[in-house]
Amino acid sequence: xxxxxxxxxxxxxxxxxxxxxxxxxxxxxxxxxxxxxxxxxxxxxxxxxxxxxxxxxxxxxxxxxxxxxxxxxxxxxxxxxxxxxxxxxxxxxxxxxxxxxxxxxxxxxxxxxxxxxxxxxxxxxxxxxxxxxxxxxxxxxxxxxxxxxxxxxxxxxxxxxxxxxxxxxxxxxxxxxxxxxxxxxxxxxxxxxxxxxxxxxxxxxxxxxxxxx
Amino acid sequence: xxxxxxxxxxxxxxxxxxxxxxxxxxxxxxxxxxxxxxxxxxxxxxxxxxxxxxxxxxxxxxxxxxxxxxxxxxxxxxxxxxxxxxxxxxxxxxxxxxxxxxxxxxxxxxxxxxxxxxxxxxxxxxxxxxxxxxxxxxxxxxxxxxxxxxxxxxxxxxxxxxxxxxxxxxxxxxxxxxxxxxxxxxxxxxxxxxxxxxxxxxxxxxxxxxxxxxxxxxxxxxxxxxxxxxxxxxxxxxxxxxxxxxxxxxxxxxxxxxxxxxxxxxxxxxxxxxxxxxxxxxxxxxxxxxxxxxxxxxxxxxxxxxxxxxxxxxxxxxxxxxxxxxxxxxxxxxxxxxxxxxxxxxxxxxxxxxxxxxxxxxxxxxxxxxxxxxxxxxxxxxxxxxxxxxxxxxxxxxxxxxxxxxxxxxxxxxxxxxxxxxxxxxxxxxxxxxxxxxxxxxxxxxxxxxxxxxxxxxxxxxxxxxxxxxxxxxxxxxxxxxxxxxxxxxxxxxxxxxxxxxxxxxxxxxxxxxxxxxxxxxxxxxxxxxxxxxxxxxxxxxxxxxxxxxxxxxxxxxxxxxxxxxxxxxxxxxxxxxxxxxxxxxxxxxxxxxxxxxxxxxxxxxxxxxxxxxxxxxxxxxxxxxxxxxxxxxxxxxxxxxxxxxxxxxxxxxxxxxxxxxxxxxxxxxxxxxxxxxxxxxxxxxxxxxxxxxxxxxxxxxxxxxxxxxxxxxxxxxxxxxxxxxxxxxxxxxxxxxxx
Numbered sequence: 001x002x003x004x005x006x007x008x009x010x011x012x013x014x015x016x017x018x019x020x021x022x023x024x025x026x027x028x029x030x031x032x033x034x035x036x037x038x039x040x041x042x043x044x045x046x047x048x049x050x051x052x053x054x055x056x057x058x059x060x061x062x063x064x065x066x067x068x069x070x071x072x073x074x075x076x077x078x079x080x081x082x083x084x085x086x087x088x089x090x091x092x093x094x095x096x097x098x099x100x101x102x103x104x105x106x107x108x109x110x111x112x113x114x115x116x117x118x119x120x121x122x123x124x125x126x127x128x129x130x131x132x133x134x135x136x137x138x139x140x141x142x143x144x145x146x147x148x149x150x151x152x153x154x155x156x157x158x159x160x161x162x163x164x165x166x167x168x169x170x171x172x173x174x175x176x177x178x179x180x181x182x183x184x185x186x187x188x189x190x191x192x193x194x195x196x197x198x199x200x201x202x203x204x205x206x207x208x209x210x211x212x213x
Numbered sequence: 214x215x216x217x218x219x220x221x222x223x224x225x226x227x228x229x230x231x232x233x234x235x236x237x238x239x240x241x242x243x244x245x246x247x248x249x250x251x252x253x254x255x256x257x258x259x260x261x262x263x264x265x266x267x268x269x270x271x272x273x274x275x276x277x278x279x280x281x282x283x284x285x286x287x288x289x290x291x292x293x294x295x296x297x298x299x300x301x302x303x304x305x306x307x308x309x310x311x312x313x314x315x316x317x318x319x320x321x322x323x324x325x326x327x328x329x330x331x332x333x334x335x336x337x338x339x340x341x342x343x344x345x346x347x348x349x350x351x352x353x354x355x356x357x358x359x360x361x362x363x364x365x366x367x368x369x370x371x372x373x374x375x376x377x378x379x380x381x382x383x384x385x386x387x388x389x390x391x392x393x394x395x396x397x398x399x400x401x402x403x404x405x406x407x408x409x410x411x412x413x414x415x416x417x418x419x420x421x422x423x424x425x426x427x428x429x430x431x432x433x434x435x436x437x438x439x440x441x442x443x444x445x446x447x448x449x450x451x452x453x454x455x456x457x458x459x460x461x462x463x464x465x466x467x468x469x470x471x472x473x474x475x476x477x478x479x480x481x482x483x484x485x486x487x488x489x490x491x492x493x494x495x496x497x498x499x500x501x502x503x504x505x506x507x508x509x510x511x512x513x514x515x516x517x518x519x520x521x522x523x524x525x526x527x528x529x530x531x532x533x534x535x536x537x538x539x540x541x542x543x544x545x546x547x548x549x550x551x552x553x554x555x556x557x558x559x560x561x562x563x564x565x566x567x568x569x570x571x572x573x574x575x576x577x578x579x580x581x582x583x584x585x586x587x588x589x590x591x592x593x594x595x596x597x598x599x600x601x602x603x604x605x606x607x608x609x610x611x612x613x614x615x616x617x618x619x620x621x622x623x624x625x626x627x628x629x630x631x632x633x634x635x636x637x638x639x640x641x642x643x644x645x646x647x648x649x650x651x652x653x654x655x656x657x658x659x660x661x662x663x664x665x666x667x668x669x670x671x672x673x674x675x676x677x678x679x680x681x682x683x684x685x686x687x688x689x690x691x692x693x694x695x696x697x698x699x700x701x702x703x704x705x706x707x708x709x710x711x712x713x714x715x716x717x718x719x720x721x722x723x724x725x726x727x728x729x730x731x732x733x734x735x736x737x738x739x740x741x742x743x744x745x746x747x748x749x750x751x752x753x754x755x756x757x758x759x760x761x762x763x764x765x766x767x768x769x770x771x772x773x774x775x776x777x778x779x780x781x782x783x784x785x786x787x788x789x790x791x792x793x794x795x796x797x798x799x800x801x802x803x804x805x806x807x808x809x810x811x812x813x814x815x816x817x818x819x820x821x822x823x824x825x826x827x828x829x830x831x832x833x834x835x836x837x838x839x840x841x842x843x844x845x846x847x848x849x850x851x852x853x854x855x856x857x858x859x860x861x862x863x864x865x866x867x868x869x870x871x872x873x874x875x876x877x878x879x880x881x882x883x884x885x886x887x888x889x890x891x892x893x894x895x896x897x898x899x900x901x902x903x904x905x906x907x908x909x910x911x912x913x914x915x916x917x918x919x920x921x922x923x924x925x926x927x928x929x930x931x932x933x934x935x936x937x938x939x940x941x942x943x944x945x946x947x948x949x950x951x952x953x
């Protein structure tokens with residue numbers, strides 16, 4: 001997971017330094033193993049954890065919905081988990097965590113991406129748009145309007161992913177016919193079965209000349 | 214969002230979902246999406262044997278892993294009060310699997326540990342460090358094997374049930390019989406089950422839980438931890454799909470409650486997609502035999518339906534698989550039998566169209582087969598055996614418009630163009646077939662309490678402790694209240710998903726609109742009376758205070774005899790010196806229903822394309838015609854029916870559990886391998902309704918819809934495939950290998 005960076009963490013040490021510091025700390029802890037009371041104190045202060053935490057973090061600079069963030073994240077954290085758990089942008093959904101359902105779809109530099117299959121650290125310097133960033137002020141994106149009008153959802157859980165995918169489907173030029181929409185939206189599963197209504201919504205937006213991104 | 218305007222008191226045809234904006238903007242919060250300081254993450258570790266005991270479990274490495282806050286196993290659990298029976302004659306309050314109660318393993322994937330850490334990644338890693346050794350025992354996970362090796366459960370519900378003469382079908386002039394199989398199917402709502410728990414001390418807890426029953430979850434937690442009602446708060450504002458999988462308080466939720474208590478921090482447990490196959494139920498595998506006999510005119514002489522299904526080895530799950538055969542057609546001689554075999558899988562649970570979705574497959578395929586033998590149109594055969602009264606008890610129906618549904622659906626689909634001979638129609642190199650079927654499900658109404666508040670500004674707030682897994686309860690209730698009170702939609706707020714609200718029903722069995730809608734309907738009548746009473750203080754109406762003298766429209770009370778005399782609800786309150794009118798409306802079953810049987814019906818029509826070389830089946834067109842009483846909210850109703858058909862496409866063509874019987878493990882426990890319909894599998898689907906009110910079940914006139922949308926659909930596809938190819942497929946799903 002990730003933490004907001006503290007001031008002194010701004011300059012992340014190189015991997016080489018980090019490893020050396022880590023080794024220093026762990027060998028210090030090993031040496032302390034001979035003195036039980038000191039070890040107890042070390043455990044109370046969770047020194048090993050602090051060491052691990054320090055070693056595990058990487059700096060990440062990303063722009064999410066137009067806002068720049070500098071984060072400190074674990075290399076193994078996915079973009080989806082960083083969005084949901086660290087930035088509290090829970091509009092992007094976790095439906096499988098395996099890249100099979102599309103509920104986590106976001107735009108990275110304007111292209112649709114499965115955020116559960118993307119490590120956060122690989123997005124350094126990139127611009128992310130999530131469902132929370134699609135509307136402009138109080139004005140819903142035309143795709144959001146169309147989903148409401150055509151009732152393109154029931155439970156709403158796959159909806160953010162469907163909408164992010166739908167916007168990209170049009171900008172990619174894959175919304176020429178209903179069958180083409182069906183083909184290029186097939187990575188987004190809807191278990192409530194709103195597919196026909198979703199296709200109607202996308203088709204209408206496409207015919208109106210697409211959508212702003 | 215075109216219709217949030219107030220322009221007249223006439224009925225608004227289309228109402229967009231009242232929670233639509235929250236859902237399309239990502240603002241709708243589901244159970245894993247609540248931020249709180251110090252939130253910990255829990256990961257469930259599952260057993261990797263199918264039957265036996267845990268000999269040893271090593272949690273040492275996990276406990277020492279960075280960020281770990283605690284680990285719960287059967288060895289260190291502080292058992293909740295509800296695990297222990299008060300005395301030997303009574304069962305413990307916690308039903309089903311008591312998570313971490315002992316070292317006994319009942320199924321592969323059964324939780325053996327909960328690992329809690331300060332981040333999801335750390336908890337997940339630490340969970341991988343848990344190591345267990347087991348004493349393994351022999352097991353069985355398949356129904357076919359169990360039917361060979363085991364005896365079915367005994368009990369009254371499993372006894373043969375005979376109406377009329379037992380073997381009458383055997384002596385009929387025309388007979389069909391067959392064995393039909395259906396694999397386990399898994400609900401797989403898009404939101405994975407999630408529980409967020411926050412204890413305040415030892416006896417007060419708030420839970421954000423994915424549940425279809427806010428009050429039932431609250432009750433389960435109260436009983437498990439011996440807590441008072443006011444000290445258990447359950448919040449479920451949004452549910453990302455349920456389909457029956459969120460009708461119970463499952464072991465992972467109990468684990469979350471136990472774990473959060475142990476570490477003294479708020480805790481969130483989210484299942485993985487793989488765990489969604491083993492920890493929250495499934496529709497049980499079934500092998501069914503059916504036999505039908507008719508005379509040469511198509512009149513049914515006798516029917517026999519025997520269903521075999523699985524349950525777990527620790528809990529009996531039963532559903533009405535054979536009921537439809539007893540209830541749908543007029544037939545004097547019907548024998549049914551239901552056998553249930555325990556296997557080493559977790560307990561199944563109700564899944565959309567429970568019982569009937571399984572039982573309708575053999576019944577409606579057999580009717581179709583019979584129609585070809587008789588050279589009779591399948592709809593004509595069904596009309597020939599149309600039940601005017603309930604064949605099981607002779608009671609009249611509260612309403613039945615199935616004939617109208619046959620007609621409506623047939624017209625919409627173009628059924629008259631069907632060629633009566635199978636394997637004759639081609640389009641662009643594909644074989645073409647059409648098929649139909651009927652679905653039936655009981656129509657219910659349960660008890661609900663509804664809080665109503667008419668505020669000084671004329672806003673009506675309604676509150677009840679229900680949750681909504683997608684059909685759109687708040688939207689339908691807003692529609693009912695808007696029509697009754699003559700209020701614009703934006704002056705109405707329906708609040709739900711909070712156990713502290715007046716008690717509402719669980720969302721299941723297609724009963725929400727009937728149950729809660731009845732409370733809204735009668736609640737509005739009560740509100741009108743209270744408004745008339747309050748209007749006494751207003752000089753405008755003189756001495757006239759009886760509610761019958763008024764129209765309630767445009768947010769105003771209007772005197773019927775002199776429409777120029779009117780007052781807005783706000784003015785009525787103001788003149789009476791009131792800041793609001795608040796009360797709780799109680800709604801329950803209509804006692805008159807004792808004399809009636811109540812059912813909803815669906816008629817499914819399907820056109821399939823079958824590729825002659827590859828055996829690929831495509832659904833080219835589907836029409837569903839429903840008798841679901843009065844349609845309260847046409848837009849959401851249509852969506853719900855279409856959604857049921859999409860679920861039906863999955864059951865008919867692709868959904869199938871694959872379990873490696875050597876290890877008792879699910880092989881296809883993810884969306885890449887357990888196929889559900891995607892966009893490309895689903896054509897345009899039309900849903901039409903008879904839309905005639907049921908005059909008795911509830912004052913709204915509605916009947917249920919969620920279940921019938923799916924019930925019978927698989928049979929319609931199998932029948933269409935037969936029509937296209939001349940091949941009768943009796944094994945679901947209808948995959949290409951079965952057609953080549």
